[in-house]
Amino acid sequence: MNDDRDDLDGHTIEELSDYLDADRKPYDPSIENSPGCRIALDALERLRSASLRLLEAEASEEPEPDENWIGGILANIGREARAGRRIPIEHPDPAADLGITEGSVRGLVRAAADTVDGLIVGRTALEGDVTVPGEPITVALEATAYFGHPIPATTELLREAVRSALALHTDLLIAAVDVTVVDVHHAPPRPPAGDDAEEER
Amino acid sequence: MSEIRPRDLDEADDRTLAVRAAEGDVRAFEAIVRRYGRLMRVYARRILNSNADVDDVVQEAFVQAWSKLPELADPASVKTWLMRIVGNRSIDRIRRRREHADIDAVAEYAAPESQSPHAKAQAASLDEALSRALSELPEDQRRCWVLREIAGYSYIDIGAELELPVSTVRGLIARARKNLIREMEGWR
Numbered sequence: 001m002n003d004d005r006d007d008l009d010g011h012t013i014e015e016l017s018d019y020l021d022a023d024r025k026p027y028d029p030s031i032e033n034s035p036g037c038r039i040a041l042d043a044l045e046r047l048r049s050a051s052l053r054l055l056e057a058e059a060s061e062e063p064e065p066d067e068n069w070i071g072g073i074l075a076n077i078g079r080e081a082r083a084g085r086r087i088p089i090e091h092p093d094p095a096a097d098l099g100i101t102e103g104s105v106r107g108l109v110r111a112a113a114d115t116v117d118g119l120i121v122g123r124t125a126l127e128g129d130v131t132v133p134g135e136p137i138t139v140a141l142e143a144t145a146y147f148g149h150p151i152p153a154t155t156e157l158l159r160e161a162v163r164s165a166l167a168l169h170t171d172l173l174i175a176a177v178d179v180t181v182v183d184v185h186h187a188p189p190r191p192p193a194g195d196d197a198e199e200e201r
Numbered sequence: 202m203s204e205i206r207p208r209d210l211d212e213a214d215d216r217t218l219a220v221r222a223a224e225g226d227v228r229a230f231e232a233i234v235r236r237y238g239r240l241m242r243v244y245a246r247r248i249l250n251s252n253a254d255v256d257d258v259v260q261e262a263f264v265q266a267w268s269k270l271p272e273l274a275d276p277a278s279v280k281t282w283l284m285r286i287v288g289n290r291s292i293d294r295i296r297r298r299r300e301h302a303d304i305d306a307v308a309e310y311a312a313p314e315s316q317s318p319h320a321k322a323q324a325a326s327l328d329e330a331l332s333r334a335l336s337e338l339p340e341d342q343r344r345c346w347v348l349r350e351i352a353g354y355s356y357i358d359i360g361a362e363l364e365l366p367v368s369t370v371r372g373l374i375a376r377a378r379k380n381l382i383r384e385m386e387g388w389r
Contacts, residue, residue, distance in 0.1 A: 014375035021356075043382045050331045050385075051350040055247070058332065059240040070234055073260050074227060077267040082225030103225045110226060120213050122220040122276075144217055185214060 007036035020044050087130045090171050102126060105170060109139060112165035116158045118149030122182070128175070136175035139166070143179055146187035155179040211235065219276035222267070230270075234263055237280060241287045247347050248291040250340060258294050262287040281353075288352040292362045295344075334384030338377055345370055346377035 008016070011031060019031055020041060031037045084102030091098050106124045113121035123142040129135045139162060145151050159177040166172055210218065210232040218236075221229035241259045246252060266286050273282055335343060344363065348354040356374070360367040 012375070013379045014371060017375045017378055018371070040382075043385075044378055047331070047378060047381055047385065048350055054331050054335070055240065055243055055351055058243040062239040062243050065235070065238040065242070069256060069260065070231065070238065073234055073263045073267075074231060076260075076264045077227070077230070079225065079227065081268060082271075106224055107226065110221065120217055122217040124224060142220070144214060183214070183216075 008040060009034040009036055011037055013040065016040050016044060020048075085126075085130055087170065087172065088133055090133060100170060102130060105130075105166070105172070108165055108169055109141070109162050112161040113141065113143075113158055116154065116161050118154040118187075119143045119145045119151075119158065119181070121158070126172075130172065133171060134173055137172050138175050139177045141177065141179045142182045144183040144185055145181045147184055148187060151181055155181070214277075215279050216277040219270065219273060219279040223270040223273065223276065230267055233279065233283075237283055238263075240280075241283060244284055244351065245287050245291045247335075247351065248288060248344060249294060250336075250343065254291075254294050258290050259287060262290045265290070284352060288348065288354070289362075292348075296364075330385045331381065334381050337384070338380055342373050342377035342380065345373040346381070349374050 009030065011034070016031065016037060019028060024032075024041075031041070082103045084106070086099045087102060087105060089098040089100055105126060109124045110121060113119075113124075121141050121143045123140075125140040126137055127140055128137040130137055141158070141162070143155070143158065145154065158179055162177050163174055166174055210221075210229055213221075213229070213232065215233075215236075218229045218233050222233060238259070241262065242255050245255050245258045245262075249255060249258065262283070266283055269286070270279075273279065335346070338346065345359055345365075348359045348362070349356070354362070356367050356370045359365070359374075360370045363370070365373075
């Protein structure tokens with residue numbers, strides 16, 4: 001509508017853009033005291049806050065990605081890269097050389113952990129030399145607990161689930177399962193399950 | 202009814218998903234793809250200003266993200282980190298286009314549903330006004346603006362990515378802002 005120069009008290013939009021990008025520092029009285037500049041700065045700031053919102057709004061109208069497209073991604077990721085150390089498994093026949101990857105043991109730990117309600121496990125680490133049979137290993141877990149579930153009881157269930165899964169599938173000597181609760185969230189909404197949840201307490 | 206099914210990871214927070222994916226949990230990674238796939242697609246489309254390469258660029262970006270996830274220092278920031286990767290891949294694509302063809306030949310933005318004539322008639326919000334104003338900007342202005350305001354690039358980084366002098370970038374962004382503000386004035 002109106003050209004800038006006339007109401008910006010000698011400043012240009014370029015200068016105001018730079019000033020805004022520098023978080024309005026150092027304070028420039030000739031800009032801050034100019035009504036025209038203040039109006040333009042406000043407009044620039046509104047523009048900035050609208051930009052990310054715009055993208056989010058567009059994303060919410062974007063159709064769900066095609067399953068083939070998602071499949072194309074999952075088919076192309078290099079899964080071997082996360083294998084980690086090789087963990088030996090004993091076998092009565094000394095000629096047999098069995099092993100399992102650290103990555104698959106972590107997967108096992110996650111799968112066991114996912115059966116426990118009231119928390120979700122993030123980081124899983126096997127501390128100790130897993131490549132040496134009989135070496136004591138500590139499983140270190142980080143979890144996000146869900147609000148309303150008693151943490152001591154829930155983490156105990158988690159420890160037990162992880163211990164028994166590892167005992168069943170590996171020869172690892174588990175010295176401890178350490179659980180660190182790194183966050184507490186509100187429980188994700190679950191499909192209505194009646195009042196069953198209450199009875200478990 | 203109550204059979205044991207895998208934990209629904211769609212509800213986990215970003216940090217948990219990113220940590221699990223970094224350790225090799227493909228399901229967690231899939232949940233990330235589903236959560237942010239649409240955002241990454243609209244973002245790439247904004248930078249590319251075309252529908253043509255969105256599928257490929259975002260797929261490549263996610264595949265790259267999988268292999269780089271173990272290096273992500275702050276897993277809670279996986280969303281902005283993904284945007285950075287998508288931004289870089291989009292710019293790579295633009296560069297390659299430039300080497301192969303006239304850039305104008307591919308600069309054909311496919312308007313999303315929200316910009317259909319019907320929606321246009323009832324555009325009332327600032328966001329829609331911005332959306333429309335943005336797609337009407339000259340190509341070079343829009344691209345610089347998107348990188349600056351949405352991707353958060355510095356002028357120097359934008360200049361390096363688009364092979365433009367910083368002074369040119371500064372001028373383009375200022376002009377883009379001026380144009381956008383003018384277009385949006387009716388929606389104050």
